[in-house]
Amino acid sequence: xxxxxxxxxxxxxxxxxxxxxxxxxxxxxxxxxxxxxxxxxxxxxxxxxxxxxxxxxxxxxxxxxxxxxxxxxxxxxxxxxxxxxxxxxxxxxxxxxxxxxxxxxxxxxxxxxxxxxxxxxxxxxxxxxxxxxxxxxxxxxxxxxxxxxxxxxxxxxxxxxxxxxxxxxxx
Numbered sequence: 001x002x003x004x005x006x007x008x009x010x011x012x013x014x015x016x017x018x019x020x021x022x023x024x025x026x027x028x029x030x031x032x033x034x035x036x037x038x039x040x041x042x043x044x045x046x047x048x049x050x051x052x053x054x055x056x057x058x059x060x061x062x063x064x065x066x067x068x069x070x071x072x073x074x075x076x077x078x079x080x081x082x083x084x085x086x087x088x089x090x091x092x093x094x095x096x097x098x099x100x101x102x103x104x105x106x107x108x109x110x111x112x113x114x115x116x117x118x119x120x121x122x123x124x125x126x127x128x129x130x131x132x133x134x135x136x137x138x139x140x141x142x143x144x145x146x147x148x149x150x151x152x153x154x155x156x157x158x159x160x161x162x163x164x165x166x167x168x169x170x171x
Contacts, residue, residue: 027043027054028043028045029043029044029045029046029054030043030045031043033056038060039058039060040059040060041056041057041058041065042056042057042059043055043056044056044057044064046066046069046097046100046101047090047093047094047097048069048088048089048090048093048094048095048097048098049068049069049070049071049087049088049089049090049094050089050090051089051090053067053069055067055069057104059105061107061108062105062106062107062108063106063107063108063109063110064101064104064106064108064109064110065110066101066109066110066111067111067112068111068112068113069097069101070098070101070109070111070125070126070129071086071087071088071129071132072086072114072125072128072129072132073085073086073128073129073132073164074086074167075113076113076114082167085160085161085164085167086129086132086133086136088133094133095130095133095134095137098126098129098130098133099130101126102123102126102127102130106122106123106126107119107122108122109121109122109125109126132164135163135164136160136163139159139160139163140156140159140160143155143156143159144156
C-alpha cells in the first residue's frame with residue numbers, strides 16, 4: 001500500500017519469512033480438538049482481521065482464544081495509549097464475525113495483544129470492537145457521499161482518524 005497510496009508499510013519493513021516448515025496438522029474451522037473426555041476446543045474460522053484467521057472456543061470454560069481476531073479500537077502500547085489503529089482486511093465479513101463472537105456464551109477472552117478478560121469486560125470488549133467498525137463505516141460512507149469525485153485512501157484514513165480522535169498520526 002505504501003507504493004500505491006503512500007500509506008501503510010512498504011515491503012522493506014517486512015520481517016523475513018523464515019524457512020518453510022512442514023505442517024503435521026492443519027485446520028480450516030469446524031474441527032474439534034479433544035483435550036480430555038469432557039473437554040474439547042472448537043476451531044473457529046473467523047476471517048476479518050485477516051482472511052484465514054482462526055480462534056479456539058472452549059465451551060466448558062466459556063472462553064475464546066482469538067489472538068488478534070478482535071481489535072477493540074486499535075492495538076495499545078504497554079502504557080495503554082494507542083499504538084496502532086485497528087486493522088481488518090475483510091471489511092465485508094468482519095462485522096459479522098464480531099456479531100458471531102457476541103453470540104457465543106463467553107466468560108473469558110484471551111488475546112495476543114490485550115490482557116486476559118473475564119465476564120462483562122469480555123462482552124464490552126467485543127461490543128466496542130463492533131461499534132468501532134460501525135463508526136468507521138458511517139464516517140467513510142458519509143465522506144464518500146460528500147465527495148462524489150472520490151477521495152484518496154490517505155484522505156479517508158485521515159477522516160477516520162479525526163473521528164476516532166486518539167489514533168497516533170505516525171502510523
